[in-house]
Amino acid sequence: MIPIPEKTIERMSRYRRVLNNLLEEGRKHIYSHELASLSSGTPAQVRRDLMIIGHSGSPRNGYEIKLLRNDINELMDDPEGQKIALTGIGYLGRAIMNYFMGRRPKLTIAAAFDIDPEKINRVISGCRCYHTDQLEEIIRKENITIGIITTPAAGAQKIVDTYVKTGIKAIVNWAPTILHVPEGVFLETRDITMSIEKAAFFAKTNK
């Protein structure tokens, strides 16, 4: 089977959010052009994506929202649940903890880490906080498989290395630096400065 493109996965996450909102409003069906406009895409793209994940609709009624949402859940969620470690309990780390807490039953931030004694052994946004020295121990004990990095740039590579050592296979990095992982580990860096600089470039160009 052909692997599902990363871009399609990204859009699935967006579709799911839209669909959940529609379900709350009591909507039952949706056409590709509606889902497209609600998720800033094109109808053809939506149909192609749903084809890729093997979901089909009906020519007259479009897609049944609940079924589609369930198919996306099945694609994206691990039925056993997945746990996340977050290292760096600064403003950014807290923003993510806050936002995530209790929102996804199948995907929870199970532990947060920092080196500041003020934060250690507290519970912040419902999440237990540990000293970074305990990373390995806790990740193994809790069976954590996803790592988030919200530390300053300086210490980030060391955290990644520890993540990798414990067997974590997917990392999202918000530290403003380029990190290196071995083959087979998924790493995505979400560079805040970069996105603002890019916007600035377009603001300048469209002036």
Added chain:
Amino acid sequence: MIPIPEKTIERMSRYRRVLNNLLEEGRKHIYSHELASLSSGTPAQVRRDLMIIGHSGSPRNGYEIKLLRNDINELMDDPEGQKIALTGIGYLGRAIMNYFMGRRPKLTIAAAFDIDPEKINRVISGCRCYHTDQLEEIIRKENITIGIITTPAAGAQKIVDTYVKTGIKAIVNWAPTILHVPEGVFLETRDITMSIEKAAFFAKTNK
């Protein structure tokens, strides 16, 4: 002239950071393969990117770091400077303000906005904070051309509409929702949940 691809602009931001670090270390020259490995790319990609922005090196010494950095500055920076408005002074907004403050002389967060009276009329991370009601007034007065959104999802579209109304041409959105802007306005949504869900999908798939 062909427009510079968005992806190339993103990489320029990364290259610049790497180059600035190297300059501080006193390095003078760099080869495409070195810059590639320092920025998680390929040598061919680096050469292609530099070709696109019209920078050239020498076969034996590679690229002169200072010249290359200056060419990137010239490409990315507006010599007159550019000002940014940020709306939503929560953890995420503060993380961005904190990180950005004083780091880019040509790109500054000139004003922050919120509806919480606790935050209004204070100076946070060196940045003056106003009530969201004053968005239009301040943006025009300060000649702000870039907008950041770090509010909850609910109010975000209204903020975007105000940004657009004041003539802002580039917006970066961190609110977990899809936003709509008219043709000609650059909008990039950086969806935190989406990036974590994507990582979770890969963690599950690589298990």
Added chain:
DNA sequence: ATCACATTGTGAATTTATTCACAACTATAT
């Protein structure tokens, strides 16, 4: 001077992503 060699610059090829365009379909109206 000349040579040797690792690198640049880039046209061409390839891969990946998106969009087009239309046959096939299905719920509804007649």
Added chain:
DNA sequence: ATATAGTTGTGAATAAATTCACAATGTGAT
């Protein structure tokens, strides 16, 4: 029953991004 209209599903076309591959180059060694 049959026609209709607006949709889906998808092969084919197109566009965008990346990588290949190699001639041209320029520097230091001899």
